[in-house]
Amino acid sequence: MPYRYEIRLSGEGGQGLVLAGLILAEAAAIYDGINATQTQAYGPESRGGASKSEVIISDEEIDYPKATQIDLLLALTQEACNKYWPDLKDSGALVVDSSRVTELPKGGFKIYHLPIIETAKDQIGKAVVANIVSLGVITAISGVVSREAVEKAVRARVPKGTEELNWRALEAGFKLAHAQTG
Amino acid sequence: MPYRYEIRLSGEGGQGLVLAGLILAEAAAIYDGINATQTQAYGPESRGGASKSEVIISDEEIDYPKATQIDLLLALTQEACNKYWPDLKDSGALVVDSSRVTELPKGGFKIYHLPIIETAKDQIGKAVVANIVSLGVITAISGVVSREAVEKAVRARVPKGTEELNWRALEAGFKLAHAQTG
Numbered sequence: 291m292p293y294r295y296e297i298r299l300s301g302e303g304g305q306g307l308v309l310a311g312l313i314l315a316e317a318a319a320i321y322d323g324i325n326a327t328q329t330q331a332y333g334p335e336s337r338g339g340a341s342k343s344e345v346i347i348s349d350e351e352i353d354y355p356k357a358t359q360i361d362l363l364l365a366l367t368q369e370a371c372n373k374y375w376p377d378l379k380d381s382g383a384l385v386v387d388s389s390r391v392t393e394l395p396k397g398g399f400k401i402y403h404l405p406i407i408e409t410a411k412d413q414i415g416k417a418v419v420a421n422i423v424s425l426g427v428i429t430a431i432s433g434v435v436s437r438e439a440v441e442k443a444v445r446a447r448v449p450k451g452t453e454e455l456n457w458r459a460l461e462a463g464f465k466l467a468h469a470q471t472g
Numbered sequence: 473m474p475y476r477y478e479i480r481l482s483g484e485g486g487q488g489l490v491l492a493g494l495i496l497a498e499a500a501a502i503y504d505g506i507n508a509t510q511t512q513a514y515g516p517e518s519r520g521g522a523s524k525s526e527v528i529i530s531d532e533e534i535d536y537p538k539a540t541q542i543d544l545l546l547a548l549t550q551e552a553c554n555k556y557w558p559d560l561k562d563s564g565a566l567v568v569d570s571s572r573v574t575e576l577p578k579g580g581f582k583i584y585h586l587p588i589i590e591t592a593k594d595q596i597g598k599a600v601v602a603n604i605v606s607l608g609v610i611t612a613i614s615g616v617v618s619r620e621a622v623e624k625a626v627r628a629r630v631p632k633g634t635e636e637l638n639w640r641a642l643e644a645g646f647k648l649a650h651a652q653t654g
Contacts, residue, residue, distance in 0.1 A: 319514030319518045320518050327514070330510045331507075336498075337501075351515060
């Protein structure tokens with residue numbers, strides 16, 4: 291059976307989810323050597339400020355780069371959570387920010403209700419790195435990309451001079467996931 | 473008949489084609505109000521330094537975000553041109569950088585052989601903005617997104633402090649295309 295893992299990163303514009311998706315796909319493909327696609331679909335909802343970025347990781351060439359049966363959904367707003375959780379597999383994982391998502395859906399999937407934005411703000415001093423904290427969380431929970439690959443991909447993509455800040459954000463994300471998963 | 477326009481931006485890593493694709497999709501969707509997707513597919517070739525970014529623009533929801541029958545192909549390296557021109561429609565447009573692409577394919581499509589990288593280097597003073605010069609060229613040639621939308625999308629995405637530089641690069645791209653198309 292070919293292996294295919296679908297990730298959707300969702301929230302609102304300005305949360306840096308496009309960059310997060312890009313980093314995840316580059317970590318998988320350039321540094322871990324597996325196939326990956328990264329897609330943004332913009333529709334009428336983009337004008338309302340909603341944002342989503344999708345990453346598919348597979349051991350085969352990816353013919354259909356859209357996520358339809360999601361293995362891991364990140365939702366950084368309640369609106370994104372409400373809209374996208376029905377596409378999540380029962381065996382999947384739902385990662386939500388605990389300050390922005392308070393009503394949780396019910397299903398067979400695992401829920402990780404984590405203070406992602408708060409960690410970015412309080413531990414790193416910049417709410418804007420919540421996307422990189424999220425990356426750390428996703429890397430730890432999904433296990434589909436290596437930590438080393440994600441570290442390299444972050445360094446290659448973030449603006450010069452912010453590498454250290456982003457590295458700390460990633461580290462904080464790894465810890466946040468491990469604190470919950472044990 | 474639904475309208476669908478497929479663009480592939482190709483070249484090598486470091487040429488900023490991912491950002492260019494993102495800006496084009498956001499111009500179409502956020503500022504012009506049409507549907508757009510933007511996809512990067514990374515395979516074994518990514519490790520070799522090749523890079524491509526695809527943008528689909530449509531008046532309908534986009535179910536299949538991969539480009540298969542290309543309306544406009546940008547190639548900033550000979551390797552990318554050789555690899556991708558067979559996917560170009562006969563009615564399409566091939567935009568190549570004249571310093572990096574010297575062997576041109578033959579077909580029904582129109583060829584725009586333009587000094588994109590040289591313009592970035594000589595007129596703007598930074599080869600790295602060749603991606604934004606390309607965006608100006610593509611906007612003028614394709615006619616699928618408005619110039620105003622692309623200007624807004626560029627401003628929203630480029631690093632703070634580089635807006636003026638990138639605006640000039642975009643302007644230089646518009647002029648380059650108009651000089652050839654008349």
